[in-house]
Amino acid sequence: MIxxxxxxxxxxxxxxxxxxxxxxxxxxxxxxxxxxDIMKVFSARKKLIATCRPGKYTSSERMHKLKLAIESGxxxxxxxxxxxxxxxxAVMVYAHVRQCDVIISYxxxxxxxxxxxLERIMHKCFELGxxxxxxxxxxxxxxxxxxxxxxxxxxxxxxAIGMGELGKISRIVAPFLGAEFTxxxxxxxxxxxxxxxxxxxxNKYILEIMQI
Numbered sequence: 001m002i003x004x005x006x007x008x009x010x011x012x013x014x015x016x017x018x019x020x021x022x023x024x025x026x027x028x029x030x031x032x033x034x035x036x037d038i039m040k041v042f043s044a045r046k047k048l049i050a051t052c053r054p055g056k057y058t059s060s061e062r063m064h065k066l067k068l069a070i071e072s073g074x075x076x077x078x079x080x081x082x083x084x085x086x087x088x089x090a091v092m093v094y095a096h097v098r099q100c101d102v103i104i105s106y107x108x109x110x111x112x113x114x115x116x117x118l119e120r121i122m123h124k125c126f127e128l129g130x131x132x133x134x135x136x137x138x139x140x141x142x143x144x145x146x147x148x149x150x151x152x153x154x155x156x157x158x159x160a161i162g163m164g165e166l167g168k169i170s171r172i173v174a175p176f177l178g179a180e181f182t183x184x185x186x187x188x189x190x191x192x193x194x195x196x197x198x199x200x201x202x203n204k205y206i207l208e209i210m211q212i
Contacts, residue, residue, distance in 0.1 A: 001181040002206070003049065004199050005192040011037040018046050021199065023181060025078070027192055028052040028065045035068055042072035049103065051078040059087050066091055070100045076132070081106035081125060092129050104130035109163065109194070112137040112144035115151075122151055122158065132157040132180050136193070139167035152177040159183075167195045172205045 003023045007030035008014040014031070018024055018041075026033075026041060029052045033041065042048055050069035052062040066077055077095045079088050081104055092102050104125040112118070118135060125133035139145055139162035148170055151160040157180050162170040174182045184203075185196040197205075 002184050003181045007031050011040050018044050023047040025049040029056050038068050039072045042069045042074050047075045049076040050074040076101045078103045101131040103132045103134050105134035108137040115147045134159040136161050138163045145170050164195045
């Protein structure tokens with residue numbers, strides 16, 4: 001399954017996009033949606049991930065937006081691996097009470113750590129209470145892809161993908177190795193993470209592999 005990462009600021013346009021795809025991540029830190037807009041979008045009866053990365057909003061503002069998305073029907077909520085315990089636990093409890101799965105996500109925009117460190121981080125995600133662990137790291141050499149994709153040998157619900165130009169291949173093959181889903185941009189001009197592939201191209205690549 002392909003999850004399209006969206007940062008669309010117009011809720012009506014966002015809803016139009018959701019009619020054409022199966023699943024999406026709503027980047028609340030980038031979309032700048034009002035409370036009413038969040039309720040409208042997350043009531044769309046689609047598989048949606050609520051994500052609000054640090055930076056633009058305070059922790060209390062981020063928690064408010066995520067809780068509102070969960071109340072309105074989010075299927076998943078994404079919490080950063082580095083989040084403070086109180087913040088993470090509050091969002092996680094709120095989500096689980098409302099049958100919303102928790103993704104704990106680790107991002108490294110500078111490098112891909114060695115495999116044993118990646119495994120430690122992945123296991124820690126589950127220890128912290130994740131339903132799904134997400135590992136996304138910058139691929140500098142092809143060997144980094146091997147390290148990332150080796151994580152799929154372990155049990156558990158996992159998304160492990162590489163970022164950057166060399167990491168694109170990991171986004172294509174991840175679904176065939178057991179990834180819960182893989183991420184795409186809506187178009188080449190709307191990426192929300194380095195190395196994202198447009199939805200149409202990623203879907204084409206996956207279908208071609210399935211036909212081999």
